[in-house]
Amino acid sequence: KRTLYRSACLALALLVAVTVFQRSLTPGQFLQEPPPPTLGSPKAQKLSGNLVNPKSFWKSPKDVVDPTPTASQGPQTWDVTTTNCSANVNLTHQPWFQGLEPHFRQFLFYRHCRYFPMLMNHPEKCGGDVYLEWESAGRGRGAVRTLFLLGTASKQEERTHYQQLLAYEDRLYRDILQWDFLDSFFNLTLKEIHFLKWLDIYCPNIPFIFKGDDDVFVNPTNLLEFLADRQPQENLFVGDVLQRARPIRRKDNKYYIPPILYSKASYPPYAGGGGFLMAGRLARRLHHACDTLELYPIDDVFLGMCLEVLGVQPTAHKGFKTFGISQNRSSRMNKEPCFFRSMLVVHKLLPAELLAMWGLVHGNLTCSRKLQVL
Numbered sequence: 256k257r258t259l260y261r262s263a264c265l266a267l268a269l270l271v272a273v274t275v276f277q278r279s280l281t282p283g284q285f286l287q288e289p290p291p292p293t294l295g296s297p298k299a300q301k302l303s304g305n306l307v308n309p310k311s312f313w314k315s316p317k318d319v320v321d322p323t324p325t326a327s328q329g330p331q332t333w334d335v336t337t338t339n340c341s342a343n344v345n346l347t348h349q350p351w352f353q354g355l356e357p358h359f360r361q362f363l364f365y366r367h368c369r370y371f372p373m374l375m376n377h378p379e380k381c382g383g384d385v386y387l388e389w390e391s392a393g394r395g396r397g398a399v400r401t402l403f404l405l406g407t408a409s410k411q412e413e414r415t416h417y418q419q420l421l422a423y424e425d426r427l428y429r430d431i432l433q434w435d436f437l438d439s440f441f442n443l444t445l446k447e448i449h450f451l452k453w454l455d456i457y458c459p460n461i462p463f464i465f466k467g468d469d470d471v472f473v474n475p476t477n478l479l480e481f482l483a484d485r486q487p488q489e490n491l492f493v494g495d496v497l498q499r500a501r502p503i504r505r506k507d508n509k510y511y512i513p514p515i516l517y518s519k520a521s522y523p524p525y526a527g528g529g530g531f532l533m534a535g536r537l538a539r540r541l542h543h544a545c546d547t548l549e550l551y552p553i554d555d556v557f558l559g560m561c562l563e564v565l566g567v568q569p570t571a572h573k574g575f576k577t578f579g580i581s582q583n584r585s586s587r588m589n590k591e592p593c594f595f596r597s598m599l600v601v602h603k604l605l606p607a608e609l610l611a612m613w614g615l616v617h618g619n620l621t622c623s624r625k626l627q628v629l
């Protein structure tokens with residue numbers, strides 16, 4: 256019921272399970288990380304030259320600070336308390352800007368607005384007592400904490416209503432993080448960087464993070480089993496990884512990107528945003544790496560760009576099916592519970608389908624053979 260309500264209310268909400276294992280990570284370990292490559296290296300130079308005016312979109316190497324955080328850096332609480340960000344009207348004088356589609360113009364107008372105030376926060380989320388434990392087949396055992404990440408509704412009338420419903424829901428479950436920016440498709444990148452900054456402030460010692468869309472089937476038992484052999488200090492970033500994906504140039508596509516915004520033939524490797532797993536320490540480094548880049552409208556590609564700054568390769572795993580189990584959408588496999596039982600993440604299901612599949616996978620399901628994907 257809860258899932259149904261949430262999806263009906265704010266389709267762009269993301270589900271985040273912060274998996275806490277008994278192993279803990281000390282800040283000391285965090286600081287031992289070797290510094291990432293500086294932007295003077297040949298690798299980093301590849302980053303420039305792919306946007307309208309590289310000077311304005313990518314900071315010059317001398318302006319880029321080492322994205323490794325230090326103990327003294329960083330605020331202890333969310334430090335953005337006012338929104339004072341006006342449209343960058345300078346752009347209207349650029350001839351190429353006029354030719355862009357309205358949503359790209361809107362994105363570029365506000366691209367420089369990086370952080371917004373929090374409307375709902377849970378600073379206590381990663382401290383205190385564990386309230387939800389998950390046991391998996393005797394191996395992975397961990398405490399899982401769940402958070403929902405939200406922006407604000409686009410229509411003013413809706414906003415007031417939703418806000419009251421959200422406040423009520425948050426009083427019941429205490430698991431909503433909300434920021435004061437429009438929850439739109441092109442603002443998903445904002446959601447990504449706000450969450451990374453939030454983690455850096457409030458959850459510095461969290462071992463692993465799973466982040467996914469609100470329409471994915473997640474199998475926590477398998478996630479924990481997968482994590483049982485992993486160390487939180489690894490450069491772990493696992494998902495449905497795309498290598499050398501090409502920017503989509505067909506205007507009718509949701510992911511269309513005009514060449515003026517990204518001119519290179521392919522994206523850096525990235526994990527499909529439907530659901531991915533990352534180590535806590537890497538997430539903190541990612542926060543600082545992302546802060547060196549201009550925002551890109553596609554959130555999972557943007558995280559791939561941040562990983563490239565750190566020189567970290569995302570790892571592909573067969574248990575992450577962010578494009579469905581079979582590429583053929585009408586294939587029966589996409590609804591087969593025995594497949595779901597062996598997966599970690601499957602994109603994407605309607606709320607009712609999610610509930611039904613959860614019941615099947617966790618019920619008396621007899622599968623003719625063990626499907627090994629882990």
Ligand SMILES: *[C@@H]1O[C@H](CO)[C@@H](O)[C@H](O)[C@H]1NC(C)=O
Pocket residue numbers: 339
């Ligand atoms: C917002 O910023 C502008 C320019 O920086 C400044 O003139 C204005 O007073 C600010 N408004 C508020 C409410 O802080």
Ligand SMILES: *[C@@H]1O[C@H](CO)[C@@H](O)[C@H](O)[C@H]1NC(C)=O
Pocket residue numbers: 342343344345367
């Ligand atoms: C617009 O141009 C002015 C003058 O060049 C500059 O000071 C300002 O920072 C620019 N605004 C933005 C949002 O980039």
Ligand SMILES: *[C@@H]1O[C@H](CO)[C@@H](O)[C@H](O)[C@H]1NC(C)=O
Pocket residue numbers: 358361362365435436437439440441442
């Ligand atoms: C992102 O959110 C900001 C703040 O609400 C808004 O001004 C901007 O128009 C949004 N951008 C897009 C592309 O929706």
Ligand SMILES: *[C@@H]1O[C@H](CO)[C@@H](O)[C@H](O)[C@H]1NC(C)=O
Pocket residue numbers: 583584585586587
């Ligand atoms: C997709 O799967 C359906 C059902 O299994 C099948 O009838 C159809 O031919 C498949 N389409 C393609 C393009 O493979």
Ligand SMILES: *[C@@H]1O[C@H](CO)[C@@H](O)[C@H](O)[C@H]1NC(C)=O
Pocket residue numbers: 618619
């Ligand atoms: C599962 O099987 C057990 C024993 O066979 C039975 O008692 C129980 O009702 C079944 N549960 C469901 C959800 O079918």
